[in-house]
Amino acid sequence: MGLFDRHAGLLDAYRDVRTTGYDPFQIRMERVLSPTKAIINGRETLLVGTNNYFGLTFDRSCMDAAIEAIEAEGTGTTGSRIANGSYTEHVALEREIAEFYGKKHCMVFTTGYQANLGVISTLAGPDDFLLIDADSHASIYDACKMTQAEVVRFKHNDPSSLEARLRRLGDKPGNRVVVLEGIYSMLGDRAPLGDFVNVCKKYGAYVLIDEAHSLGALGDHGRGLCEVAGVIDDCHFIVGTFSKTLGAIGGYCVSDDPDFDILRVTVRAYMFTASLPPSIVASVRQALRVVKARPELRTQLWDNVATLYDGLKAQGFTLGPEHGPVVGVHLPDRMTAIGFWRAMLDAGIYVNVAVPPATPNGVSLLRCSLCAVHTKEQLDHMVEVMTGIGRQFGVLPDKQLRAAGAR
């Protein structure tokens, strides 16, 4: 058996996808023009699939901070925090994120993926138990492959399913660590966090919540679902990313645990990778200031969510269960999703296409992510385009045909 033979099924599926003309997994942004526009296939395209929730990638103050940092401290750190030391700005960033949540400690990682991978796999050790939501992000599943703890999945967003699994553990010794996400990345739905926290309290379980898609978007101060639910103090570990609302790259974990810093010499995804470069640290620090100073960006984001979600819903599309910065549009199967995605790109609109096995319950989705600086006109246009394509593909009923049939 050859090295790649085991991927035969995936290769077939991938070939199917590419026969549609474009490869959704190798799209080239020929030139990025703004948080909401890029040149793709030679034409100006509206970006509605880049997780750029506040549009801060082109924020003047964030760009200036990054440029100044490069002038002052160079382009990279060329090594890890434990080998090459921490820059003053790494430490300042950690302090500012800890303060943002009112937590005592923060560790910054080079990516959000590494934050989940490192923290989750290390927190729960041999004889401990990790309980994860069935729809968890790949970084959480990968942490589960690395951990020595016993891992059990519970049904998505179902506190009673978690409770049954905690109850079954009975009086077995070992810590229980429950992993949740604030907003789930495929359908944009939120965890029923208050109920989950109550279950965790009842069974003495630690709570780790990943606020990757909710930082900035949720809460009066943008701290995420933990703020909306009023349970920041009950979330023992809050993980997040700099690569979405904050417009750069990196990840973090905050906690009040007095021994938290031991993770700096136990988490391998922190110890054995190069630390964030000065420009990123500087732009992220500035982006966090913008999040605090400009709550109107959050209002704009949710106005845009309403325009797209309500617009698509009114046309008859099947969507994720609630308003969210991610709007997932259900399509009947993989090839319809790929074809729909391609037709949208031809019409100048870029979204993500998500198909099994990357999606929960084998669904095929167009995954749209909103930006605070999308205009209402852009989104109204998008609803029109999607409605037209939806009729062409038979996803939405064709009004004229129906009228003809009724005659």
Place this chain on the structure above:
Amino acid sequence: MRTAHELTVENDGIADTLTLTRGVSRAEVIREICVHLEPYQTGEKPIAGDTVIAKDLTIDSLAIMDMVMELEDRFDVSIPMSVVAEIHTVDQLADTIRDLRAQS
């Protein structure tokens, strides 16, 4: 805690002396597994104890894990992901469920 009476009800009145304990009959567990696997059956060959779940059927790894969650709740056991990864056949899955029930 569940009582033996509740378990008898849960076992659907099947004539099985083990219903008075947390034990369930192998046939019952296998029947339940087959109900979940039926939609993924291909060809004429019926699903049996020696069916290799990921290979003989059209089920993907995520759907296997989702089926396991349903079986966990049906039989009130938790099967760790590392254990699921080692299970290949219907027989092995049934034995794992019965062993876990006997232990708890």
